Amino acid sequence: MRIAISATGPTLDDEVDPRFGRCQYFIIVDPETMEFEALDNSNNAMAAGGAGISTGQMIAGKGVEAVLTGNCGPNAYQVLSAAGIRVITGVSGKVRDAIQAYKSGQLQVSSQPTVGAHFGVGYGGGMGMGRGMGRGMGRGMGMGRGMGRGVGTGTGMVPPANSTPQPANPEQELEALKAQSQMLAQQLAEIQRRIEELEKKKK
Secondary structure: OOEEEEEOOOOOOOEEOOOOOOOOEEEEEOOOOOOEEEEEOHHHHOOOOOHHHHHHHHHHOOOOOEEEOOOOOHHHHHHHHHOOOEEEOOOOOEHHHHHHHHHOOOOOOOOOOOOOOOOOOOOOOEEEEEEEEEEEEEEOHHHOEEEEEEEEEEEEEEOOOOOOOOOOOHHHHHHHHHHHHHHHHHHHHHHHHHHHHHHHHHO
């Protein structure tokens, strides 16, 4: 029996990645022997679209019985369910601890997706500004003359194109926000690590 866990790195001591389709790695492990292989998911993680479906198909091809992850969108959930794979969401902490929790029966199978499509894609902001100017001049009988000039400026914020859809109830929303917070913290740590690396090279 083997299970797949979305992970931020290739070892059992790395954190569970809150995203399924766009996680960095999968740890495919036999919970009994703890033998595992790390599966690089960076190609799907960087995909413009369809990450959940392609990642789900990749995992289904690995012959696993269950998937442990933070959140799972509708497309990935459908692919995994169709392959007879149990989906367990709301998982966080170290991969090793998640496996132990699974073995001891502490984790429950999810009956539906926990987030909407495009979760984990990131936020996109858009701002539109339009300016219009019209000038009209008319001359008529009786030497009447009229001149009109109008200037209009409008700015409008549009909602982010890829903002995360909100889950149906407060509990799910809380879990999704926690997962997002964890994901952002990990990204920030990675950025900080890279900055330090580059600064050392500069010296």
